[in-house]
Structures are given as structure tokens and as C-alpha cells.
Amino acid sequence: MDFEFTRELEDFRKKVREFAQREFTPELARRHDLEETYPEELRKKSVRAGLFDPSDPWKTLISVEETCRVDPGLGISVTTPYFGGEVLMLFGSDKLKQKYLEPVSKGEAIMGLAVTEPGGGSDVAGIKTTAERKGNNYVLNGSKMFITNGTIADHFVLLARTSRPDDKRHHGLSTFVVESSYPGFSRNKIKGKLGVRATDTAELTLNNVEVPAENLIGEEGKGFYYIMTFFNISRIYVAAQGIGIAQGIMDRFMKMIQDAGDGFSSKEEVQLATAEMAMRIEASRLLTYKAASYLFQFKPNPAVTSMAKAYASETAVFAAEKAMEIGGSVAATSDLERMFRDARILEIWEGTSEVEKLIIARMLGREAA
Amino acid sequence: MMTDEAKVLIDSVKQFCNDEIDRISLNIERDGIPPELSKKLAAQGFYALLPGEKMGGAGISPQLYFRILSEFSVHSPSVALQVSMVNSLIMKLVEQVSSDVLEVHDIINAVSIPSVPMGSMPLIPDTISFSDHKVSCTAGIAASFGSDSLLLRNKDGRVILINEISGEQWEDRPLGFRGIRQFRISVSNKSFEEVGKLGDELYFDGEISAIAIGIARGAVSKAIEYSRVRNTFNHPLKDYGPVAFSLSELHSSIGILENFLYSDQERSPEDLLRAKIMAVSLAKQASRESVQVHGGYGYIEDFGVERYYRDSMMLSSVLSNRLEDLSRLATCTYSEKAGFL
Helix, strand or coil: CCCCHHHHHHHHHHHHHHHHHHCCHHHHHHHHHHHHHCCHHHHHHHHHHHCCCCCCCCHHHHHHHHHHHHHHHHHHHHHEEECCCHHHHHCCHHHHHHHHHHHHHHHCCCEECCCCEEEEEHHHCCCCCEEECCCCEEEEEEEEEEECCCCCCEEEEEECCCCCCCCCCCCCCCEEECCCCCEEEECCCCECEECCCCCEEEEEEEEEEEEHHHHHCCCCEEEHHHHHHHHHHHHHCCCCCCCHHHHHHHHHHHHHHHHHCCHHHHEEECCCCCCCCHHHHHHHHHHHHHHHHHCCCCCCCCCHHHHHHHHHHHHHHHHHHHHHHHHHHHHHCHHHHHHHHHHHHHHCCCHHHHHHHHHHHHHHHHHHC | CCCCHHHHHHHHHHHHHHHHHHHHHHHHHCCCCHHHHHHHHHHHCCCHHEEEEHHHHCCCCCCHHHHHHHHHHHCCHHHHHHHHHHHHHHHHHHHHHHCCCCHHHHHCCCCCCCCCCCCCCCCCCCEEECCCCEEEEEEEEECCCEEEEEEECCCEEEEEEEECCEEEECCCCCCCCCEEEEEEEEEECCCCEEEEEEHHHHHHHHCCCCCHHHHHHHHHHHHHHHHHHHCCCCEEEHHHHHHHHHHHHHHHHHHHHHHHHHHCCCCCCCHHHHHHHHHHHHHHHHHHHHHHHHHHHEEHHHHHHHHHHHHHHHHHHHCCHHHHHHHHHHHHCCCCCCCCC
């Protein structure tokens, strides 16, 4: 069993790391965090630098990990312009792919995924947004909440209810490509986030938005399955965010305790904390790469994917809290403070840790049955 | 058992928090504690709870004082911290020195508190040096309750006051207690006054316990309320075992700590240290859980939950120091220095 990446991927990792270390300056990271502004120029630079290759999932994973290692807010911002693209790639028509995926793949457009609503996040089947067929269009009404790239995306993969559910709530849902320029579509930026403040988050409102019938992705009524398939992919990238953030925290923590002098780094409590952080990070990394390996060979294992997402997210939060506790005011006045705030979102988005654990238990229960 | 007087005081604190703090709690986080609120706190006597009648204060018991701090902390940890700094630190110093050095009404708005560097005791700046009766110092985080004076403590417990300092306004937002203005200090060759001596009470064990308990109480109360009304998969969140059991355990732990800290029985310094270690840990756990229960809403400032998470970490990493506290606790446990090599 070979745990090493190929030479090509290691070279790519080095390239991403050098880019991030050069371009994600502390001043830039602080400014975007303070002002809650999206780093559009940095996104374009990252596209020109070749960091963005949605056709290669391993490179995407490495990009996420290495950029988040330097700064989570900036890293997530530059690696999510394709968010939701996998739904189109797997289930969309060639026409939809050409019209909506190609510009995004080239870095010329940004997209987002609109599923969560003000009344529900974890309960995907409970969404209230409706899509009623009228002639050659669907008319959409409803609202979406906490949508990444919400105010900057050119279009969204959006989940809506097209028919009343039968005995199963998740029946009757469909996915559409909705352009942000369609009349009746409006969006408001959500401000005041605890962390990842460089990322763009918004509430979307759909008021009789007419969407061409050809913008239906795949089959009507299959939307829930498409979204669940997407989450089984995106969770691996969230796990990559987790290991990147945790490693970035570890990097800074090691420097901080060395700089403290007076033998601070050799205090036993500090050494134990260092070891605990390192163990968790390594375990998260292996779990994430294993889940990714299954998925990228088209043999997805939802249980392992959920384990990776949950564990890597918890590891990032653990590392952040440990570093802050030990680092004291030195940590509180450094980049660690921002990473502490950033890490916390990982246990919430793309499936809370609790939901991930329910998925794990359910999958294991099926295997045991 | 609370006296009637104590009940009246607690009720007046709750009323004040409902009337004057809750409606501006978000603004406090964004823009700081407004001067008008500070004046109202002073006018209600909340800045003079601990000092005795000689100082014009209420002279209340420590237990009642801690209960009041907790109550403030539920509504705004920043306000609780400000009230505790004035009562527990400034007033203590005012008692020690003559009034031509420190005037009470001047002090309430004129003191900055330097940071707690990694592994050090409170109020000691990052660097300090004396030369020709002048002092130079730097501090990474200094809290200001008004303007241009700096209060800091030398390692031997002597407290000095430096007037007319200028600090560098914080460029980013500080991690926590954003209601209190914080900035970096660099002082070069300034005159100073020696204003007193303070010892281990500067760990503020009781005060930090109380503020931490308030943070935990505030965070868990919000989470319990939210879990009653928020539905997922056709059930309110409280119907799910992990949610209900976790919040219930936290609620119980908070209650036990409250009983311990507020009881009529006088608590020793060791008791207060034990309470602080547990309370700070509980505050972090409770605020983390509350953010989680609230989901995406817990991550944005409007719901008033994420500030508990930030403030609890600030309590843990800046206003106290876990390694140092555990070292002190080990000394108490073994009755000799322990846990060091």
C-alpha cells in the first residue's frame, strides 16, 4: 500500500503552496476578514496560476488543502467558484454543461449551490421553495439561506419542489440552473459572520422567477438524489478544508511555542498538546485521502466520506482551541485568532457533524443487516 | 438563602439588563460600550458594588457580587467585564492611595489594563523597563475603559499608573469582549506614579468564574429556547436525544457551579481557583454547543450566540491562563509546588 502521491501531484502541491504563501499575505487576509469582502482579484490570479482544475479531483483537493492551510477565508473563496458544478457534470445535459459549466471551468464565471432555506438546513427534503411548470417554463418561488457565492455567482444549481411528495418526503424535488439575472431573483449579502468572512454568503429570494424548462437538470423528481450525490463529493473537499486549516494552525502553533523561548515548547503539557494535534491531523488526512480515493475511483463510500468530513472538521476546531488556550494573548493577537473563528464553520456546513454521524451509523447498520 | 435586600438588587440588575443592555447588545459588539451606558452603570451604583461605605459603595458580599456579574454576563460579557474591572481592580487601588493620585470619578474612565502574556500573571506587560524614574513598556492587548492612562503591575506586585499614554488603535477587531476598546500599547520614557500593591487577587478567579458562568448560562439558555422552536425532520430539535441530553447536562453543570459560587458559605482562594478552571471550561463547551445547535444562525452575529464563543475563548486565553491556573491548582492539591520540571 503506497501512501505517497504521484510526483505530478506533489509538484502541483508545491506550486499551490508557493502561490498561497506568496499571494495570501497576512495583510490581505486581515483586510478581507475585517471588511467581509470577496477577493475577486485573488480568484482571477489563482485561475491564471493554474490552481483551478475542476476536471482533476485530486488537484482540486490539494488546492483546497494547501490554500486553506495559509488562510481559510481566502482559500475557500478561491476554490469554490465551481460550487455545485458536479451536479451539472453528472446529471446535466450537454447543452447545460456547455452553457453553464464551461465558463466556470475557465474561470470566467462563478456558480453556487442553493439548497438550504431559512427554515431548514439539515432537512433537505423539507425545503419549501416551489417550481411550478407553466408552458415552457418553471416558475420558482421561495427563498434560500446561507448560500456561498450568493451575491457574486452568475448562476446556481437550485433545489425546488416540483410535485407534492407521496409517502416519502424526498420525492418530488428537482434541480434547476437558475441565473442570477432572471427577473424576480434577488439576493442580500449576509454580514456579521463569525469567520470565513472573505467568503461571500447571501440570502436568495425567488419571486415568480421564470426558468426555462430546459434548465431542469436531469429528471424531474430526482433532485434529492442528485443533491445527496453531490454532498458525497463536496464533503470530501470540506474534509480537505479541515486538514488544511488544522495543518495551518499547527504550523503557526509550532512557530509560536518555539519563539516563546524559556523552554516553553518543552513543557510536558505543551508537548502533549502538540502530539494530540499532530495525531488528529494525520488521522484526518489519511481518512480524507482514503475517502477521496474511493470516490475518485467511482466507488464512493458514504460512511467513510462522512467520517472524513466529521473528523477533519472536529480536528480543525480542536487544533484551533488548543492553540488558543496554550498561546494566550500571543495567539489571540495573531492569525491564529482568525483561524479559530474560521474553523468553527466546518462542523456546521455541508452537513453538521451530527448528521454525518447519523449517516455513518445508518450505513454501518445496512452493512451489518 | 438570599436576603430581601439582595433579591431587590438582583432584580434591579435584571431589569437594568433588560431595559438598557439587551436592545443594544449587538451595537455593543459592533461599536463598543457607549459612554451613556457607562454613565448609567455608574449612576445605578454598579461600579461601586464591592467598596465599602467609606468609599461610597454598597459593600455587598463577594457571593452577591459574583451573582450580579454573572447576570450582566448573560446579557453582555463585555459589560460584566467592565463592571468587574472597576469594582475589583480600580476601586481596590483607590482605597490604597491618596485621592490626589487617583480620583474615583477620573479612574472610572481613565484606566487601561495591559495584556496577559503567554504564561504570565495578569497586568504584567509584554516588556517593561525603568530608567531615571521613567518607564518604557509594551503590551499586545490593552483594554481601555476611557482614555489615556495605563495601569500595570510589576512582577513584585507594585502597581504603577502612567498618564497621557497613546496607544495604537486596534486595526482588526479583537477576538472577544469587543464592547471594551482594546489596543496595542507602546510607552517610551514616561513618568509614573506608584499607586499600590496587588497580589494574587489579580488573578480575578471569582470574577472570571462569574463571567464564565454567565456566558455559559446565556449560551445554553439561548440553545434551549431555540431547540424548542426549531423543527427539523418534522420534530423540534429538543426531541433529539443528543441535543436534549447535551444541553441538559450543561444546564445542570451550570447550576451546580452557580450554587457553589453564590452560596452563603465563604469561599477560599483555592475554591475560587477551582471554580474558575471549571467555569471557563464550561463556558467554552456551552458556547461551542450553542453555536452548533443554532446551525448557520449560530455563526452570524445577529443571533447573539457567536459572541459567547469568542468571549469564552478570550477568557481562557487572555484573561486567564490555563497552564498557569493548573500549576496553581497543583500547588494547592499537593501543598507544595507540583507539575513543573
